[in-house]
Amino acid sequence: MADKDRVFIFDTTMRDGEQSPGASMSLEEKIQIARVFDELGVDIIEAGFPIASPGDFEAVTAISKVLKKSIPCGLARHSKKDIDRCFEALKHASRFRIHTFISTSPLHMKHKLNKTPEQVYESIKEHVSYARNLTDDVEWSCEDGTRTDMDYMCKTVELAIKSGAKTINIPDTVGYTVPSEFTKIINTLLNKVPNIDQAILSTHCHNDLGLAVANSLAGIQAGARQIECTINGIGERAGNAALEEVVMAIRTRNDLMPFETGINTTLLSKASKLVSNVTGFPVQYNKAIVGKNAFAHESGIHQDGMLKNRNTYEIMTPESVGVKQTSLVMGKHSGRHAFKDKLISLGYADLTDDVIENAFGKFKVLADKKKHIYDEDIIALVDDSLVLDNKANTIVLKSLKVFAGTGEPQKAEMKLDVSGEIKSASETGDGPVDAIFKCIKNLYPHDVNLQLYQVHAVTEGTDAQATVSVRIEENGKTTVGQAADTDTLVASANAYISALNKMILKRGKTAPMEQENQKVRGI
Structure with a gap:
């Protein structure tokens, strides 16, 4: 696979994804996720924001120690304290990445940073160079890139590469852009930044307009070779580009996007379920790729x-x-x-x-x-x-007497018509229903598992008719019997007998798949 056809997958589930309100993850959960992502084939795992809290620092440190293939990464603002903290958390890994960023849009520079474009420019030179002295794998992001003046962006990207950045990330921080515009941004950088061939261009798209995946793919088609994304698309506000969607789009439409990722797609469902369980964020039923209904069909x-x-x-x-x-x-x-x-x-x-x-x-x-x-x-x-x-049932209840109360064992006396022969039995049990079911088993010997016994009152009052449901299982086959009577115990007997009659009819009716499985097992 040629380098130009390789798309790197940068996962930020444990950093940007965890910034979703309520999505905090414990250290143990992050380590569990990191192991699965490593197995999944994620190229770079952004494990956290080490300066943010002692817990984040501890998590990034622990993850940097357990990864076998994926490159651990930490996020840092343009601050030497941030970058030092990142290095301290990541230094245990044989390879690691420091990802540092600063806003470049007029809106952010004025109202968020209170800095002039010149001050931001100087900060890039200072802090990217500082990070480069700690590792040869530095990524730089121009926050709010899609609302940044293009001439200024080209200028800052050129400086970041000159200062040592090997990856240049263009974030659509507020999910503002559309595919045609994002394509133009990537094309402009490739055409106007003299040293752009010395770095990999990356996308980081948010989903505020529902376009995160589309914008990411547009960036790849224009020449970017890294996608920043999260499992299930979790992230701040409306979330990030969904890892499973971008990967499967590239794989499914390889005719239009002739690129490859290192992702083992057969583990996508596993990763999705793990992240959903850890965060408590359910995956919507119609979610692409990993939703419950993604491969479900009801229409005739x-x-x-x-x-x-x-x-x-x-x-x-x-x-x-x-x-x-x-x-x-x-x-x-x-x-x-x-x-x-x-x-x-x-x-x-x-x-x-x-x-x-x-x-x-x-x-x-x-x-x-x-x-x-x-x-x-x-x-x-x-x-x-x-x-x-088949109106002729094998078993028919002819009579039932039940003795219940305190001081004496619960007892049932029963007569059944079994294939035309009247049989009688008397049994005791742990309660009247148990005694009834023992009588049935005595008169018609069988070996089934009772999976369900349920009683519902059809109407209100002490004279209410009771409906009893019984489900039994035998060799992988299940049957359900129901019966109604004002006497709950009579209804219980008839419901069990109904399920048993159905099981007798069902014996010998084996599905082709089950027959094949039996052959494989040597049955």
Whole structure:
């Protein structure tokens, strides 16, 4: 890979990202993130602002010691104290970068710094040279660069390079620019700064107008070769350019952006989840690349296309960013094709058309009522349809007596019709429901896991009808049974028997994927 085609990824999640209100990270969390970023292939990790606090200094120091491939970096204002503090925190690393900055826009120089352009110019010479005496890897940023006069920017960039800066960063500090303007800025620097070939140009774009990624990519296409970004796009105000978005844009549209990064994209989802968990900032569902819905499809038209050829509606694979698989979300917009595919994945490989049609009709009714349709909902619908299609249940409750109260063990006496044969049993248990379930297991021996037992009162009052839900699992298959009765214990028995009848029907119905897994395991 030629150097001119290499784009360096500079991550500032633990510096600029942590400046998001409420996003503070502990030392242990920063070290954990740093290790993942190192594995991810981030070129430069801006670990913090060492002068800001003892905690920041400690974090930058610790991170500089644990990184194996990534270059640790610290931020410093144009102040010798800042730069010295940066050096003290980073000196433990075999390679490190000092990143120093000063504002160059008329607005910032006048109202923030209270300095003249001449004073800022002299400060650049003094402080970049000072940093260069401590390391040969110095980055200089002209804060509020996109609102800086271009002639003045060219002058300051030339001086910064002459003073020892190897990387020149052009920050869109307030997210003000647009791609065409940012392209012009980079082109102007490349054409007008005599010694620009001695440094790498970098972008640092904020997202106030939602253009951080677009502006960063425009800068790369114009000739910049470093992108400063954060995982999940976190950062001050509206955030920074999202690392996962710029990296996948370059990879996916390599025809238009023939560049390479060193990022192992299969770890992007892992990094995103880690940063989200540490900061407590949830990733929006429709967030590009790492959002929950980034590879989810509910529209029937889209699902049908995906089942025929995934390229119809996905421009990258979920596996390429560390997501296990595409998700065909079942909802009111889903079609029969996707519904049938879902049934096969759930283990219903050989259902009749009548059963599928009956279950699909119920599914559509349920989808209009429920926002989220879970696999268990679909299983219950299909199992109910199977029971209707095969009206002769294996097990039928004939009678039940329960003895409960204080002083005596809880006891149940039960009669069941099992495949046409009447059987009786009596069992004690830890409560009446346990005794009932033991009777059923005695009369029809089986080995299932009880995953759910839930009671709901349908109406108010002591005479309310109770609805009982039971979910059982056997060899990876689950069934759900429901029953209602004014006697909660009768409802409990019938709900368990319903789930068991459905499991009996379901035995032998194995999904192709499960069959393949069994072959691999030698089953």
